[in-house]
Amino acid sequence: xxxxxxxxxxxxxxxxxxxxxxxxxxxxxxxxxxxxxxxxxxxxxxxxxxxxxxxxxxxxxxxxxxxxxxxxxxxxxxxxxxxxxxxxxxxxxxxxxxxxxxxxxxxxxxxxxxxxxxxxxxxxxxxxxxxxxxxxxxxxxxxxxxxxxxxxxxxxxxxxxxxxxxxxxxxxxxxxxxxxxxxxxxxxxxxxxxxxxxxxxxxxxxxxxxxxxxxxxxxxxxxxxxxxxxxxxxxxxxxxxxxxxxxxxxxxxxxxxxxxxxxxxxxxxxxxxxxxxxxxxxxxxxxxxxxxxxxxxxxxxxxxxxxxxxxxxxxxxxxxxxxxxxxxxxxxxxxxxxxxxxxxxxxxxxxxxxxxxxxxxxxxxxxxxxxxxxxxxxxxxxxxxxxxxxxxxxxxxxxxxxxxxxxxxxxxxxxxxxxxxxxxxxxxxxxxxx
Numbered sequence: 001x002x003x004x005x006x007x008x009x010x011x012x013x014x015x016x017x018x019x020x021x022x023x024x025x026x027x028x029x030x031x032x033x034x035x036x037x038x039x040x041x042x043x044x045x046x047x048x049x050x051x052x053x054x055x056x057x058x059x060x061x062x063x064x065x066x067x068x069x070x071x072x073x074x075x076x077x078x079x080x081x082x083x084x085x086x087x088x089x090x091x092x093x094x095x096x097x098x099x100x101x102x103x104x105x106x107x108x109x110x111x112x113x114x115x116x117x118x119x120x121x122x123x124x125x126x127x128x129x130x131x132x133x134x135x136x137x138x139x140x141x142x143x144x145x146x147x148x149x150x151x152x153x154x155x156x157x158x159x160x161x162x163x164x165x166x167x168x169x170x171x172x173x174x175x176x177x178x179x180x181x182x183x184x185x186x187x188x189x190x191x192x193x194x195x196x197x198x199x200x201x202x203x204x205x206x207x208x209x210x211x212x213x214x215x216x217x218x219x220x221x222x223x224x225x226x227x228x229x230x231x232x233x234x235x236x237x238x239x240x241x242x243x244x245x246x247x248x249x250x251x252x253x254x255x256x257x258x259x260x261x262x263x264x265x266x267x268x269x270x271x272x273x274x275x276x277x278x279x280x281x282x283x284x285x286x287x288x289x290x291x292x293x294x295x296x297x298x299x300x301x302x303x304x305x306x307x308x309x310x311x312x313x314x315x316x317x318x319x320x321x322x323x324x325x326x327x328x329x330x331x332x333x334x335x336x337x338x339x340x341x342x343x344x345x346x347x348x349x350x351x352x353x354x355x356x357x358x359x360x361x362x363x364x365x366x367x368x369x370x371x372x373x374x375x376x377x378x379x380x381x382x383x384x385x386x387x388x389x390x391x392x393x394x395x396x397x398x399x400x401x402x403x404x405x406x407x408x409x410x411x412x413x414x415x416x417x418x419x420x421x422x423x424x425x426x427x428x429x430x431x432x433x434x
Contacts, residue, residue, distance in 0.1 A: 013217045015227060017152040018210065020159040021290060022231035025206040027162060028108060028287040031239060032280045034203055035246040036259040042196045043186030049196035050243050054236035056197065057204040059392050061232045062382055063361045064208065065225035069380035070367065074215030075301035076294075077208060077356050082305060084363040084370070088422060093359060094302045095418035096411075100352040101209065101295030101329070105288055106337040109133055112284045118277045133337045136285070140292050141330035147319040148216045151293050158286035163238075165279030169264055169272075170241045176267035177248030198402055204235065205353050206287070208360075209294035212301065225380040292329065300325040308425055351411050354399045361392035 013021065038046040067080050075082070078097060082090035113132050117124035144151045186192075207228060214220045242260070246253055250263040261280075264272035300322035303312035312325045365386055382388055 018227040053200035076212035084366040162283040173245030296326040296329040358396035
């Protein structure tokens with residue numbers, strides 16, 4: 001293994017790999033429990049909430065599509081912030097992004113251990129939890145170590161495997177809908193509907209993770225915008241149909257803890273519930289792989305810009321993967337996952353996600369100004385890009401207005417820790433921005 005001296009990461013992620021990566025990063029464990037929570041808030045209007053949320057998320061996706069198409073290096077939102085706003089804002093962005101990957105991973109892998117007792121009560125012991133966290137993290141780290149093509153292949157298998165039970169659920173469920181379940185119910189209430197859309201924003205999020213890997217994506221200027229838009233449309237269709245089937249096949253939807261599993265057991269029999277739980281486990285594994293893949297590239301990107309020690313630019317000469325960056329991220333993920341026994345970090349990760357969306361929308365406006373008089377590489381350019389970016393900024397502030405005080409404190413502590421690291425590792429030099 002050598003430090004990066006002309007060795008670059010392999011561009012092994014092709015167009016359809018990228019679409020499946022985006023789908024895998026967004027469709028996680030949430031959709032297996034989400035329908036009941038949204039139905040409890042909005043009743044039959046929960047279907048409309050899914051549609052409204054898809055429209056809101058598409059605004060963010062289109063802004064990401066333009067900004068991301070201007071970059072072909074590893075870093076994603078960190079690199080966009082660096083180019084638009086300078087070193088200090090970029091470091092904080094990169095630092096928070098790393099933390100969100102770690103916290104999300106810890107949340108999901110602990111959620112996975114809660115699904116295991118469905119098959120056998122003995123799988124719910126603390127010892128099984130520790131073994132599951134360590135073995136699965138080590139396995140996914142090793143897969144990613146062997147090269148991005150191996151990780152992409154595993155991702156493709158996991159994505160198809162998670163979509164198969166969901167597709168079966170939708171297809172069979174549509175033929176078992178009871179029309180009577182769509183009558184009556186709660187009247188439309190704007191506060192409840194708004195809360196539903198806010199909640200769903202986070203179920204549609206996660207696509208930004210893959211953009212960190214732009215340095216490993218084939219023809220990113222063309223493939224990223226295409227894959228972002230296609231995957232978002234596919235995800236929206238799946239989510240809306242899943243909610244439709246849940247409403248039409250599960251009378252007690254509002255109070256269900258496992259709505260998809262209970263609905264499937266109702267119209268497919270006991271094996272249907274098992275199929276959905278298995279699908280949830282596969283879904284979580286797929287999302288964990290994406291989180292590790294994207295998270296492990298962030299120390300590498302920061303190190304390339306001399307904002308972390310140079311050891312993180314080490315690239316394996318054979319596998320072309322960022323070796324020490326991957327090892328460090330895998331170790332941090334395993335430690336936090338063992339210490340976090342519940343979904344404590346989810347709120348912090350959600351606030352960070354909205355901050356990322358806000359900054360990227362602002363970066364679109366700033367980069368258009370910077371590039372106004374230059375003739376750089378051709379990239380995807382939105383019609384009405386500035387109004388869309390301003391709309392995205394407004395939506396971000398709307399979402400952040402719902403942030404609770406303890407979440408603000410937690411994110412502030414994370415930012416303060418990042419500032420300390422910045423002044424240790426990444427003090428600006430003469431000529432640097434910010």
